Amino acid sequence: MSADDTGDGRLPRNATVADHIVARLAEWGVRRYFGYPGDGINGMTSALQRAAGRAEFVQVRHEETAGFAAGAHVKYGGGPLGCVLVTSGPGAIHALNGLYDAKLDHQPVVALLGHTALTAEGGGYYQEVDLLALYKDVASGFLAQLDDPSQARHLVDRACRTALARRTVTALVLPADVQDEPAVPQPPHAHGYYHTSAVPSSTVTVPPEAELRRAAEVLRGGEKVALLVGQGALGAEEEVRRIADRLGAGVATALLGFTAVDHRAPWVTGAIGLLGTRPSWQLMRECDRLLIVGSNMPYSEFYPPEGRARAVQIDLDGSRMGLRYPTEVNLTGDAGPTLRALLRELGPGPAPTAWRAALAEATSKWRRGQRELAEQPADPVNPQLLFTTLNDALPDDAMLAVDCGTATAWYARHLQVRPGMLASLSGTLLSMGGAMPYALAAKFAHPDRPLVALIGDGAMQMNGVNELITVAKYWRQWADPRFVVLVLNNRDLSFVSWEQRSSEGTPMFPASQDLPDVAYHRWAEVLGLGGELVDDPGQVPELWRRVLAADRPVVVNAVVDPAELMLPPHFTAEQARNTAAAVLRDQDRAGIVRRGLPAVVATYRPRRRER
DSSP: OTTTTTOGGSSSOOHHHHHHHHHHHTTOOOOOOEEEEOOHHHHHHHHHHTTTTTTTEESSSHHHHHHHHHHHHTTTTTTTTTEEEEOTTHHHHHHHHHHHHHHHOOOOOOEEEEEOOOTTTSOOOOOOOOHHHHHHTTTTTTEHHHHHHHHGHHHHHHHHHHHHHSSSSSEEEEEHHHHTBBBOOOOOTTTOOOOOOOOOOOOOSSSOOOHHHHHHHHHHSSSEEEEEEOOOGGTTTHHHHHHHHHTEEEEEOOGGGGSSOOOTTTTTTEEEESSSSSHHHHHHOOOEEEESSSSOOOGGGGOTTTTTTTEEEESSSSGGTSSSSSSSEEEEEEEHHHHHHHHHHHOOOOOOOOOHHHHHHHHHHHHHHHHHTTTTTOOOOOOHHHHHHHHHHOOOTEEEEESSHHHHHHHHHHHHOOOEEEEOOOSSSOOOOHHHHHHHHHHHHOTTSSSSEEEEEEHIIIIIHHHHHHHHGGGGGGGSOOEEEEEEEEEEEEHHHHHHIIOOOOOOHHHHHHOOOHHHHHHHTTTTTTEEEEEEEGGHHHHHHHTOOOOOEEEEEEOOOTTTOOOOOOOOOOHHHHEEEEEEETTTHHHHHHHHHHHHHHHHOOOOOOO
């Protein structure tokens, strides 16, 4: 498409402003809209109806889901831009949490917000909310109200261009009456009008050669090299492997970058942070060089102690570098081509072998220990056993959607994702209730691939039970019907319970933590889906084979032990004291002792000397 092409050939006769918006968004690659209808967007939904076959409206049960799903749609490769379409007032308010997830995880999303008719604005009309004020933060990259049909072209173009260039959320406020006005696809060639382009902007892909040389000088000669990869490394899996081999490095992953490496490789230490692995903690404590690729993982205590390692960072956004660790060289560029250029500067050379061998040994030992913990008896089912057996059963093309909570911890520690898989979660907002919207987005992006959603009972009660209705509405359209929802039913908001014990020294607070026991599998059956109750460890070995061969989506209601310990990869003396004091007063102290608190704490305890 040329720079001055308006795209008006896609518009129907007697096109409205809403028709123009849909056609112009299509020029930017937007074909799918996640949302919920309302009179504030009747013009837009009518335009989508007229665009049948060229645009799709996915009706979710709640606008928060639309916000989550739009960002996840990009994460799972469903398109270059996510799009949310919600009505005025309550709809726009509901969408905020999901949109903040996209903003914090740097996903390009355009939010279309219905609004009070221009003629009624300022009169205290029903559902009238100051959306420009409300969205000022989440859509700080670009936010505007469309008041005249001649604005549609340049506002859509700027919203899309900004969302893509800044990897952020933008928003357009669409008054209800303006949506139905006649379209002006080609504004007058006159003062006060714009004629904009629907061609995306290029981005910096490779840093200057001099900076690459400096980075190579810092990294060359390191005897204990660590790589930390995040979502910016997605798509550069081969380059990450090659540079790790060249440097003899171990690789830790932020959760959003989990699929950037093959976790079966002995030099991949796994997840980093509070839910990470002990070998990743060791990797950062002992390295003398650090290469950060596309990650902004915020826990500073999980980086090397300042002065311990010389560091280089690669990121598309120069403003996000050097924020977590004092890096010497910051390379602004895309991970794949930048790593290839850096490899050329490094040239051939012998890679240190002792460091990798030590990491491989530590990682193997950690994984054996975690599997042993997963195989310990529990009351009734050990949640970790569900994850180790899932790891053994996952198809090569599986997609994973993970919620916030203990499900995240077991995912990070037990699932060894491999090339070809897709997986994601609410990585920075860490919002409960993200997994089901993510699962829906992934399935719409790739309806021919199997999906597994990993969800705690708290998140399932937030929005999962409702969004199962969405699954029931759409699953027959999917080429592959496999959509498995694992619910960890322990009747406890257990992640927070363990945070209270370890950080506050207080026992689990039943008034805030206890959850109702729900028959999630029965609800699935009511909706015409499959349901499985797992309340005995003897049911686990054959579970995944059965549900991953089902002819429809299945909900697994796994009744798991609320006393299962969730501890960070390193356990300080203060945390140990707090936890012990809390457990003595905890209503489930017998269960925690039964699960072997002293033995598990010993497994996580740091070595006496860190060198």
